[in-house]
Amino acid sequence: MTTELHETPRGNHPGAGPPSGVALRLHESMLLIRRVEERLRDDSAAGKLPGAVHLYIGQEAVAAGVCAHLTNRDYATSTHRGHGHFLAKGGDVRAMMAEIWAKQEGICRGMGGSMHVADISKGILGANGIVGAGLSIAAGAAFGARLDSDGKVAVCFFGDGAANQGALMETLNIASRWQLPLVYVCENNGFGEFTPAADVTAGRIADRARAFAVPVSEVDGNDVTDVWQTAGEAVRRARAGGGPSFIEARTYRVQGHFEAEAFVLGGGSYRDEAEIEDWRQRDPVARHRSWLIESGTADAAALDRIEAAVRAKVADAVAYAEAGQPADPALAETLMFAPEEG
Ligand SMILES: Cc1ncc(C[n+]2csc(CCOP(=O)(O)OP(=O)(O)O)c2C)c(N)n1
DSSP states (O other), X not given: OOOGGGOOOOOSSOSOOOOHHHHHHHHHHHHHHHHHHHHHHHHHHTTOSSSOOOOOTTOHHHHHHHHTTOOTTSEEEOOSSOHHHHHHTTOOHHHXXXXXXXXXXXXXXXXXXXGGOOBGGGTBOOOOSSTTHHHHHHHHHHHHHHHHTSSOOEEEEEETTGGGSHHHHHHHHHHHHTTOOEEEEEEEOSEETTEEHHHHOOSOXXXXXXXXXXXXXXXXXXXXXXXXXXXXXXXXXXXTTOOXXXXXXXXXXXSOSSTTHHHHHTTOOSSOHHHHHHHHTTOHHHHHHHHHHHTTSOOXXXXXXXHHHHHHHHHHHHHHHHHSOBOOTTHHHHHHSOOOOO
C-alpha cells in the first residue's frame, strides 16, 4: 500500500532529540502501551476477555509523543483504539485493565469496557466507539478551555477513517475562526477496518486543515522524537492563544482492525504479509530503543531494567483485573443517568 496518501515523511527534525529524562520517559510510555497491548492480544486469543479489543501496536509513538506535553488539566479525546491514549495521558493501568475485563474495579466500574476507558479527573475524555465523535467533544473542551483562559489545551486523536467525517470540517471551521486551543492528531494508519485509506480518501488529509488556515505538520508517526517535537510546537501555540494546529502522523496498524477479525474475514485478507513486515522494521519502540543506546542516553542494562519494571506492572494489572468482582448490571441505570434534582 505504498501510495502518496500514506508516504511517510522523514527527517523533519534532523539531529535533534529530546533531553535524556524526556527520552527515557517516552520509551517507558511506549513500552507500557506495547506490553499491555501484547497481553490483551494474547488474552483475547485465549478467550479470556469479555469483549472485542482494538489494539494500538505500532502506533505507540503518537500517543506517547503527544501526551508527554500534557498535564492532567489538559483534555484528550480518543477513539475505539484508545488504550494507548489512556495510558500515555496518565490513566491508571490497573483500572484500565479491570475495565477491559468488565470488573467493578474498572475505571467505569466495568460497565464501559475497552471502547469507553475514561478518567475525567485526568482530562481523559474517553475512548469512543463512534468514529469521529471525539472531534466534536474535543472542540467543545477546547471552547471551554478558551473561556477559562488559563492555558489548558485539548487534543483530539482520530484516524484516517474519521478524517472523512463531516465533523472534521465543521470543527476545523469553528476552531480556526474562534482560535480554539485544539490540537488535531490524525493517526493515518493506512486502514479503516478492512479498507485501505487510499481507496476511500480523496486528496490529502492534511489539506483539509490547510483549507481552514490551520497550521499543518506531517510527521513520521513511528518516530517518537519527530512526534514529540512537532506536538510540542502545537501545544505551546495553543497554550499561548495561537489557536489550533493539525498534525498528520503517518503510521501503521500492525494488528488487525480488532482481535477477532479472522472470524469476520472467513479466511479472506485485505493486505499482504510483506507490507506488515515492512512496517515491523520501522517499529517505533525498537527504533527509539536503538536511538537511546546509539546517542549514549542509556545503556542496554538500564533499558532492560525499565523493561522488567514495565512487565511487572502489566502482570500486576492483569492479576488485579482477574481477581476483581464482575460488573454489576444493576448499576446500569444509576450510572447512566444523573440523579434528578430536588
Ligand atoms: C460513526 C461510525 N461509523 C462507522 C463505524 C464502524 N467503524 C468502526 S471502526 C471503523 C474504522 C475507523 O477507521 P479509522 O478512523 O481510520 O481508525 P482506525 O481503526 O484505523 O484506528 C469503522 C468504519 C463506527 N463505529 N462509527
